[in-house]
Amino acid sequence: MVTLHEIQDAQTILAGRVLRTPMLPAPKLSEITGAEIFVKYENLQVTNSFKERGALNKLATLNAVERARGVIAMSAGNHAQAVAYHAARLGIAATIVMPVTTPAVKVAATKAHGATVVLFGETVAEAQARAEELQAEYNLLFIHPYDDPRIIAGQGTIAIEMLDDRSDLDCLVIPIGGGGLISGNAIAAKAINPNIDIVGVEAELYPSVWNALHKQDRPIGGSTLAEGIAVKNVGRLTLPIIRELVSDVILVSESQLERAVNAYLTLQKTMAEGAGAAGLAAMLKDPERFRGKRVGLVLCGGNIDPRILASIMVRELERGEQIVSFRLTIPDRPGILGLIASRLGHLGANILEVDHKRLFLDVPAKGARLDVTVETRDRAHAEEILTAMAEDGYHPVRLQGGDVKE
CATH class of the missing domain: 3.40.50.1100 (Rossmann fold)
Structure with missing residues (x-):
């Protein structure tokens, strides 16, 4: 230990x-x-x-022969950047194997520190297998992200x-x-x-x-x-x-x-x-x-x-009901969208998105469907808006992820 x-x-x-x-x-x-x-x-x-701490502690203790060999590491991003950054500062050539699923921001940052980046595999385990192959092929020193x-x-x-x-x-x-x-x-x-x-x-x-x-x-x-x-x-x-x-x-x-x-x-x-x-x-x-x-x-x-x-x-705004989507069934007549927009404005709702549809069999022939996404203050405010829409006869139904919420 x-x-x-x-x-x-x-x-x-x-x-x-x-x-x-x-x-x-x-x-x-x-x-x-x-x-x-x-x-x-x-x-x-x-x-x-935090990965800089372990990476530097390892790299700083390498002798001249080990530094000359160059190092290789596998990582989903943070160990990669740490090894690349401190290897460059110490004049050590670094190769980093990263899963192809690694966020682009981490890949770009690792390359920016001067390391050679190899994208391989879907997981860290697959990247490690490739790193071990390259280590053996080029006689590199392996810098493990945790088991060292x-x-x-x-x-x-x-x-x-x-x-x-x-x-x-x-x-x-x-x-x-x-x-x-x-x-x-x-x-x-x-x-x-x-x-x-x-x-x-x-x-x-x-x-x-x-x-x-x-x-x-x-x-x-x-x-x-x-x-x-x-x-x-x-x-x-x-x-x-x-x-x-x-x-x-x-x-x-x-x-x-x-x-x-x-x-x-x-x-x-x-x-x-x-x-x-x-x-x-x-x-x-x-x-x-x-x-x-x-x-x-x-x-x-x-x-x-x-x-x-x-x-x-x-x-998170949606989870907190500060962004709420709902579906209204409305009469298909001129001016109704303006009335609804004004009503929502008076209720203090900020309209983010509107989708107006007519050609659905579950909508009356003289009606239309209106999907509305609004910004609210909180959950209580969202309930106030839905209650008002129901009282106005628009039969609101909550939506989640674009579908009716059960």
């Missing part, structure tokens, strides 16, 4: 070379969860992820900083992919404070560690917002550490991840990718588990595609 002494050595190596990120109280997140939350902003690193003692030690420096800033934390909630982040931080935190609670979080679609700990066989795979922790293979070094030091692993759904990403953006005014928001997603899922505790969250990455982020924001 990696020791606190090795993590402290990593801290010395990283000093002045990676950012000592701030950890700040989050009153708005505390209010909605019932816990006292402190957020460690690892999304402020140069590559916008120096990587684990580098990531563990986060907990040292967190407990240096707030020694009274009761709990750390940390995302789990391959397990390097939670392993290093569990070792450091438990060595400093044996009573601190370490809780891990995985995406429901990738319960690799959860399966291993519970001797279960839940399905693994699928498209997830948290591609940074979408790992099928449990770490050989990390699993025993997790088994010994982590009290619980919580699985979070895609909608919970979306809600957490949106909360970071709208309440904390900061960018979190799906994996980076997983800790908050766990607290939103099970607030009673953390109520009244002082909790440290690691916002471990902020590399999210802007289009995905925009989609999440709109979807």
Whole structure:
């Protein structure tokens, strides 16, 4: 097992070379969860992820012969950028194998740091197999994203900083992919404070560690917002550490991840990718588990595609009924659309979209169907609008995803 002494050595190596990120109280997140939350902003690193710590700790300790060979890594994005960035700073040639499903923003950033990027496979596991082939073919040094003692030690420096800033934390909630982040931080935190609670979080679609700990066989795979922790293979070094030091692993759904990403953006005014928001997603899922505790969250990455982020924001507005779609059955006569638009305006609804249709057999011959999407203040306001439309005789029916809501 990696020791606190090795993590402290990593801290010395990283000093002045990676950012000592701030950890700040989050009153708005505390209010909605019932816990006292402190957020460690690892999304402020140069590559916008904690991965720089482990990557630099590994690369900085290579000897001249190893550096001359060049390095290779496989990653869904953040480890790739970290290796590419620090390899370039140290004059080491880097090749990165990334799944073809990796968000374009992460691929572009990795190339921008000067690495040779190879896109291969649908998953990290497939990318790893290709990376191992290239490693053997070109005699490169493999930089594993999590199953390496120096990587684990580098990531563990986060907990040292967190407990240096707030020694009274009761709990750390940390995302789990391959397990390097939670392993290093569990070792450091438990060595400093044996009573601190370490809780891990995985995406429901990738319960690799959860399966291993519970001797279960839940399905693994699928498209997830948290591609940074979408790992099928449990770490050989990390699993025993997790088994010994982590009290619980919580699985979070895609909608919970979306809600957490949106909360970071709208309440904390900061960018979190799906994996980076997983800790908050766990607290939103099970607030009673953390109520009244002082909790440290690691916002471990902020590399999210802007289009995905925009989609999440709109979807959250729909979930909160601040954007509402409904279908009206209306008489087909001149001026009716103007009357409805004026009525909605008087009700305080902002019209976003209108779709007017006549040629449907379930609409009266002298009638028409009107699908309307409006912006509202909140759920109560949405109900007020629908009630008014019903009282006006338009028979409103709620729509969801373009279809009638059952």
